[in-house]
Amino acid sequence: MYRPIFNILILFLAIFQWNLGIAIILMTLLIRFLLLRQTAAGNEMQKHMNDIQPKLKEIQEKYADDPQKLQEETMKIFKTQGMAPLKGCFTMLLQIPVFIGLFYVVRHITDQAEMQSQIYSFFSSFGLAYTNPANINTNFFSIDLLKSWNIILTILAAIGMYFQMQLTTLNKPATPAIANAQMPDMTKMMWSMNIFFVFMMGTFVYSSPSSIGLYIVTTTIFSIVQLSIQYKELLRVKLYTFFHKKK
Numbered sequence: 001m002y003r004p005i006f007n008i009l010i011l012f013l014a015i016f017q018w019n020l021g022i023a024i025i026l027m028t029l030l031i032r033f034l035l036l037r038q039t040a041a042g043n044e045m046q047k048h049m050n051d052i053q054p055k056l057k058e059i060q061e062k063y064a065d066d067p068q069k070l071q072e073e074t075m076k077i078f079k080t081q082g083m084a085p086l087k088g089c090f091t092m093l094l095q096i097p098v099f100i101g102l103f104y105v106v107r108h109i110t111d112q113a114e115m116q117s118q119i120y121s122f123f124s125s126f127g128l129a130y131t132n133p134a135n136i137n138t139n140f141f142s143i144d145l146l147k148s149w150n151i152i153l154t155i156l157a158a159i160g161m162y163f164q165m166q167l168t169t170l171n172k173p174a175t176p177a178i179a180n181a182q183m184p185d186m187t188k189m190m191w192s193m194n195i196f197f198v199f200m201m202g203t204f205v206y207s208s209p210s211s212i213g214l215y216i217v218t219t220t221i222f223s224i225v226q227l228s229i230q231y232k233e234l235l236r237v238k239l240y241t242f243f244h245k246k247k
Contacts, residue, residue, distance in 0.1 A: 001101030006118050007127070009105060014130045020109070021140025024102070024211055028218040031098055039226060095219070099212075106146070106211045109133060138211075145211040153213035158202035160220035165194045167227040167235075 005027065012023035032039070055077050063070040108114040115131040130136075138145045143152065205213040228235060 001097040002104045003101075003118050003120075005098065005101040006105045006115070007120050007123055010115075010119065010123070010127045010130050013136060014127065017137070018130070018135050019137045019140065020145050020211065021138075021143070021214060024145070024214050025218050027102075028215050029222065031095070032219060032222045035095070036226075039223075040230065099215070102215055103212060106209050109136065109138075110146070140210075140214065143210050143214075145214060146209055148207055148209055150206070150210045150213060153210055153217055154202050154206040156217045157205040157213055157220065158198050160217060160224060161201045162194060162198045164220055164223050164227065165197060167224060167231060169194075 008027050008030070009020075009023045012026045013020065016022045016026070056074065059070060059073045059077070063073060108118075110133045112131060112133055115133070116128060119127045119131060143150055201216070205216055
């Protein structure tokens with residue numbers, strides 16, 4: 001993914017006056033729109049998990065002593081409902097090579113010889129003029145995108161990750177109760193996991209080049225908007241319940 005991402009960035013740099021920040025944002029939005037259908041399918045799968053909970057609970061009770069049969073019946077329900085257990089992770093996995101490609105682009109963006117060697121031949125007549133690092137504006141709202149330790153992007157990434165995870169677990173199905181068994185408090189466990197991932201994301205963004213942080217902030221905001229639109233009815237109910245509890 002290094003070479004195509006590099007050429008997409010060069011194209012956006014050419015269009016928008018050499019500004020690396022704008023190029024990264026536009027490239028991120030382009031990738032997310034291309035993956036929009038797959039992302040929506042993964043979100044819908046999570047959204048409909050509550051619909052099959054009664055069936056899952058029924059077979060859990062029926063085949064409690066037969067793990068193999070329980071697994072077969074569970075997969076049969078998923079297949080009948082058109083649900084793939086890994087579909088929700090598919091879009092995230094697709095973004096990993098994009099992320100790695102962007103990381104290497106940023107790493108070599110000050111190396112003019114490397115940049116010129118990676119440009120596509122059909123693009124070279126136009127794009128070679130935009131491979132001079134001296135002409136690339138790496139300053140985005142007073143943020144040097146080639147340097148690390150940016151507190152603003154760190155805070156934005158952490159807050160964005162927290163809200164994204166809250167929306168992702170908005171429709172989290174309840175854990176079926178098991179008779180005479182002491183079940184852990186899943187709400188506290190999920191809250192602790194969310195805080196841990198928020199801390200990890202903030203630490204990663206803080207120690208990475210700000211260009212990587214800008215990519216993460218942009219893709220996280222995109223995810224929040226998409227989840228808010230897909231979960232709008234459920235979100236409205238949750239907000240209504242929350243504010244009326246306060247009263």
